[in-house]
Amino acid sequence: MLNTIIREKAIIALNKIYGITLSDKDFQVNPTKPEFEGDYTIVLFSLIKTLKTNPEHLGNVLGEELVKEFPDLFVSYNIIKGFLNLTINPAYLIRVLNAHYQDPCLGKAPMNGQKIMVEYSSPNTNKPLHLGHLRNNFLGRSIAEILKANGYDVVKTCIVNDRGIHICKSMIAWLRYANGATPESTTMKGDHFVGAYYVKFNDAFKTEVEQLTAGGMDKAKAEKEAPIMLEAQQMLLDWENGVPEIISLWKKMNSWVYSGFDVTYKRIGSDFVKTYYESETYLLGKETVQLGLDKNVFYKKDDGSVWIDLTPDGLDEKLVLRKDGTSVYITQDIGLAQRKYDEFGMDQSIYVVGDEQNYHMKVLQLICQKLALPYAAGIHHLSYGMVELPTGKMKSREGTVVDADDLVDEMIAIAKEHTQNLGKVKDFDETELVQLYEMIGLGALKYFLLRVDPKKKMIFNPEESIDFHGSTGPFIQYTHARIKSILRKASAGQSLSDYGILEKQEKDLLLLVETYDQVIKQAADALDPSTLANYLFQLAQNFNSFYAAFSIVNAETIEKRELRLRLASIVATILDSGMKMLGIQVPEKM
């Protein structure tokens, strides 16, 4: 916010001095480097050409004017080379502190009347969730919360891939090998149960292919003609034709998976306003295809298939309807986009989808644009990179997939062990302890996955696991608990008239606190929770340095004590609200 204010004031000052109206793009305002005196720096180089002067002179004139005209903002300035360093008036920072130290809505923008949909998670019903899904879920949930804080009316949705050959594979394997076993009879979580049969299918398939190739068939042919694969393909046809036994088996196995997902979702904190199922949407989109033909955006080939030519946009020709009139992936997505718009009428729509689908998402956006659909411009792809293991990619066939439930369990177990070793929670009862372990374990996991720029692929090392020190969720949680501990002993609320001279650590903290709303806005604009995650770490780190350097409760004077209590209070508020936007709870004690 100060950054914006400084730009505004500089524009006013320059207009007054030179009679030229500049925009905030004509010059830069940055935080001053620590080795120089000052808090914010105006970079003068870009201005000297238009203003026909030299940096030294410009700096003096501008600095003089700013300090003279806005004494409540600036107390002094200095010029080093082409940099005008401004020192912010502590009174300004104190005013911000006083206005917000008890403000639970700090940093949040008022409702802006815009509705925005965030679609994320998109699980398949043939296997349990894994580490990659966790990144997706945490990103989706977090960006939804960040958008809420920016004043959007957010609708969280999920599209479940509940049909297709992969589900049939689990079904075939269950029919062949289960002897009527169920999740109940085996006391397995439903999604894991079904996932186990998916694995069984692949094992059986592999064996059959080996037998066929041993008999002299070439591999490609064997993979097509393996009996179990033929069965699965037949089952998909039966499913599409609505054969009652198949539909009923499909419903039964999916219900097992959903009850498993429910447990996981509840644990990691997912709440969708609306869940779409592909079995209900896979036939959609044909009307839109007709619209595309009418508008000559699409064209029909002799065999009856429908295409769009995206070569002018640097892409390829893309099929949108098969020659037999059935939908493909993109057709469904076009149809689903229309349905979502019909149902919710949102202004924007964010798809949290892995970067392996960048091309697909680009095609979807282009098609919607060319059809001039009203929601076309509002489609955004929050693209994220894969989570890889030090050994490379996760592969279900090689058993190197990190299971979501296992990982969460493990994180909580580590949190428990760690907490018990520290022995600080003797006054907690059993329920509180369980809550605390979950909070810390999940906090570590969520923070770990959210602190990295979404678009980059990231490496997860299960051996070294996730640390509880340094740039981690527990570090921030701990800082919060520390502050709360102080505030239980002494709370802010006395009068604060003369705060004395601000110590460096105090001022640095205030300057950082002051940028919170800007951070939230940036995170939303860039669809990037990592911006917020890194800010919260920096804030916690700064607070800890301040905490180590000064006493709060036993401050030198009553005024200092009050100031520091308010400072601690506002930092706690930000840590709490910021972490919540990352989907992470923050404890009162730990």
Next chain:
RNA sequence: GGUCCCGUAGCUCAGCUGGAUAGAGCGGCAGCCUUCUAAGCUGUAGGUCAUUGGUUCGAAUCCAAUCGGGAUCACCA
């Protein structure tokens, strides 16, 4: 082959809408608990920002080429 993304300390990552001597965390080394929670703090070592060229007052940041890694270009989803 076309398109897109990535390459910064031993490891994991910030910084990238161009600004001053490139920052954190982990790990290493050396310190700090009779005072508000040591899941913390302080100090220290560690870099040819993949390479080369260009743009300019100034490049980790922008442009081009090259080298490395990845994704994608299905009448699969």
